[in-house]
Amino acid sequence: MARIVMKFGGTSVADLDRIRNVAARVAREVKAGHEVAVVVSAMSGVTNQLVKWCSELSPLHDQAEYDNVVATGEQVTIGLTAIALQTVGVHARSWQGWQVPILTDAAHGKARVESIEGDRLIAAMHAGQVPVVAGFQGVGPDGRVTTLGRGGSDLSAVALAAAVKADRCDIYTDVDGIYTTDPRMVPRAKKLERIAYEEMLELASVGAKVLQTRSVELAMKARVRVQVLSSFADLPGSLVVDEDEIVEQPLVTGVAYSRDEAKVTLRRVPDRPGIAAGVFGPLAEANVNVDMIVQNVGADSTTDMTFTVGRADLPRARQVLEDHRASIGYEALLADPAVAKISIVGIGMRSHAGVAATMFSTLAAKGINIQVISTSEIKTSVLVGADYTELAVRALHTAYGLDGPEPPAAAEGK
Secondary structure, three states, rough: OOOOEEEEEEHHHHOHHHHHHHHHHHHHHHHOOEEEEEEEEEOOOHHHHHHHHHHHHHOOOOHHHHHHHHHHHHHHHHHHHHHHHHOOOOOOOOOOHHHHHEEOOOOOOOOOOEEOOOHHHHHHHHHOOOOEEEEEEEEEOHHHHHHHHHOOOHHHHHHHHHHHHOOOOEEEEEOOOOOOOOOOOOOOOOOEEEEEEEHHHHHHHOOOOOOOOHHHHHHHHHHHEEEEOOOOOOOEEEEEEOOOOOOOOOOOOEEEOOOEEEEEEEEEEEOOOHHHHHHHEEEEEOOEEEEEEEOOEEHHHHHHEEEEEEEHHHHHHHHHHOOOOOHHHOEEEEEOOOEEEEEEEEEHHHHOOHHHHHHHHHHOOOOOOOOEEEEEOEEEEEEEEEEHHHHEEEEHHOOOOOOOOOOOHHHHHH
């Protein structure tokens, strides 16, 4: 008998028929003798609508009230899923984040999980109950509902798996595993049987939508074995595991992209010690994450500073920087949301030279201008114009030998 956490995303619970499908999958594991806890997201499209309503009322809305609104999507789904399970003879009960409880910090909109008390869930499972837990939500130090950021249900599932000492955390989604890139953009993308935690963490952080970044970070830290598989087909999934379980380590494992970036440039910033802290300190206090950063060589005691933020954070970032304009002393603020971040990731990059050079020459051959570059030990990212996203991803996927066989449907159409 195993203890399993099963997480179902928004597309997996998009309507009542799909919720019935979820109930059937859970019932199958229960009947096999396993202890099961379920984590669900809001029904597909619901969270987007809730976010849109908040933004239409006020682009700089109160984040605590935003959390109160958007957390309702999961509350609906857990109740419906519990009812569906009860209908097929499985003893199930819905649990909201505060009932577990999933304790977080006070950073509304992107709260961090501080602890989960797993005793009540373990006791429920021992008693034969399947807890159906609301993903994406927790409770802050002041007792108010918090949310964990987009994709936060993945984090909820991994954190619950760690808290209840689960043997495995299964993430059910609308794809049947983790691919070398988005198969909807590149039909010849290949499914990976296994991928190292570190590679998955980098891919998630630079735009791969399969798993939320912080969920992979926690899985790596707590050594939670994660499997990504399809809700709609009984096919083998992809396992996220320790690096030493990967037999072959290719030069580049995957190509990721993100259209959720915005570029911010501060023109003629005073070139003096402490200026970076003066820019990025207030942004951090406002919970605005900054990614790629470039500072030009100073001239006339000034410099230009360019960085990226999440596109959704751009209005807040602009407001923070305008509020601190006097103390920072910049001449102008330029914002460009029409950008995309393209990244290559692979453990094999550690021991091979020339990987980044291949990326740059491939993009140059396609006439794609690179605006910003950032690197880590196993990742290289570039910022390009958003219109070049698909061209860049396909070219790089081919350049690094990641293309698989042409799909049968495409071959037949020739």
